[in-house]
Amino acid sequence: MIHIENIRKVYRTRGRTVTALDDVSLHVAPGEVYGVIGRSGAGKSTLLRSVNMLERPDRGRVVVDGADMLALSERDLRVARQRTGMIHQHFGLLSSRDVAGNVAFPLEVTGTPAKERRRKVAELLDLVGLGDLGRAYPAQLSGGQKQRVGIARALAGSPSVLLSDEATSALDPETTGSILALLRRLNRELGLTVLLITHEMDVVKQICDSAAIMSNGRITESGSIPELLARPDSELARGLFPLPPPPVRPGTTIVDVTFTGTDPARFVSALARTYAIDADILAGAVEDVAGSLAGRLRLGLPGSPDANAAPLAHLREHGLALEVSA
Numbered sequence: 001m002i003h004i005e006n007i008r009k010v011y012r013t014r015g016r017t018v019t020a021l022d023d024v025s026l027h028v029a030p031g032e033v034y035g036v037i038g039r040s041g042a043g044k045s046t047l048l049r050s051v052n053m054l055e056r057p058d059r060g061r062v063v064v065d066g067a068d069m070l071a072l073s074e075r076d077l078r079v080a081r082q083r084t085g086m087i088h089q090h091f092g093l094l095s096s097r098d099v100a101g102n103v104a105f106p107l108e109v110t111g112t113p114a115k116e117r118r119r120k121v122a123e124l125l126d127l128v129g130l131g132d133l134g135r136a137y138p139a140q141l142s143g144g145q146k147q148r149v150g151i152a153r154a155l156a157g158s159p160s161v162l163l164s165d166e167a168t169s170a171l172d173p174e175t176t177g178s179i180l181a182l183l184r185r186l187n188r189e190l191g192l193t194v195l196l197i198t199h200e201m202d203v204v205k206q207i208c209d210s211a212a213i214m215s216n217g218r219i220t221e222s223g224s225i226p227e228l229l230a231r232p233d234s235e236l237a238r239g240l241f242p243l244p245p246p247p248v249r250p251g252t253t254i255v256d257v258t259f260t261g262t263d264p265a266r267f268v269s270a271l272a273r274t275y276a277i278d279a280d281i282l283a284g285a286v287e288d289v290a291g292s293l294a295g296r297l298r299l300g301l302p303g304s305p306d307a308n309a310a311p312l313a314h315l316r317e318h319g320l321a322l323e324v325s326a
């Protein structure tokens with residue numbers, strides 16, 4: 001649905017040169033919720049804005065729903081942008097217009113007749129749970145309600161793709177949860193593909209099917225969440241399930257096991273059953289990630305890593321990612 005290939009973007013301002021995107025490629029499949037996570041300045045906004053050409057990459061290729069975005073004329077680009085809705089951290093609502101007027105705005109721009117506009121606005125407000133707030137003004141709304149208006153407006157052009165620019169960063173955790181649940185529902189019910197950028201691991205944990213980690217204008221890790229968690233030394237796993245530094249325990253093998261879709265009790269009891277090992281559980285973080293159980297568990301196995309070669313191989317053979325320290 002979104003194919004970004006080897007894009008590069010360099011900003012040059014007053015003698016300063018910043019490479020915001022350094023050979024970035026990303027592939028978002030139709031119907032998935034894809035999160036790009038990274039620190040401030042990593043290049044996330046530039047990447048997101050390159051999808052609908054709010055920023056034009058210096059080179060590379062961006063294809064959205066079959067349209068080669070860099071090759072489009074201004075007119076065709078306007079049409080392609082309507083198929084790509086966008087929501088923002090600070091909502092971007094017009095304070096002089098009521099809720100219905102804000103949602104109607106893109107429909108006015110594209111010349112939708114008034115009657116059709118009214119029908120569509122009512123339908124969109126119902127969809128985002130604001131059916132009775134059409135006459136309210138943005139100043140009268142909570143942050144969560146404002147973002148719902150932003151989402152309704154972004155969906156006015158019946159887009160196939162929704163771009164979310166830190167949409168929950170200005171919201172408290174509970175409201176964040178309800179907006180993410182709404183995005184997930186729209187993703188499932190409308191088949192909407194969602195590409196979001198965030199600096200919060202919790203957002204990835206709550207709704208993403210796939211993710212990429214960005215740092216200094218580059219993508220350091222990308223793939224589906226189970227794929228990423230299965231990688232040895234996964235940066236995403238460490239971010240999602242932080243554990244304290246490993247303790248020093250002479251004569252013990254410390255192993256951090258990352259798992260997804262497995263009940264951790266199963267591999268701990270398999271070690272006891274097959275190898276008669278009494279593993280100590282030293283730390284752990286287990287959560288529901290995108291609907292399945294995932295986490296990291298730190299085990300202490302008696303003996304050196306060499307002495308534990310067979311049980312460690314057994315764990316790896318069962319698809320678990322391990323980080324071993326003595």
Ligand SMILES: Nc1ncnc2c1ncn2[C@@H]1O[C@H](COP(=O)(O)OP(=O)(O)OP(=O)(O)O)[C@@H](O)[C@H]1O
Pocket residue numbers: 011012013018019020038039040041042043044045046047199
């Ligand atoms: N219009 C611009 N002109 C010059 N430099 C820019 C411009 N936009 C972004 N940059 C620089 O490009 C780099 C990447 O910025 P970008 O906003 O894409 O990162 P980000 O990961 O979204 O960070 P944040 O979460 O703080 O917005 C930063 O060093 C930033 O200062």
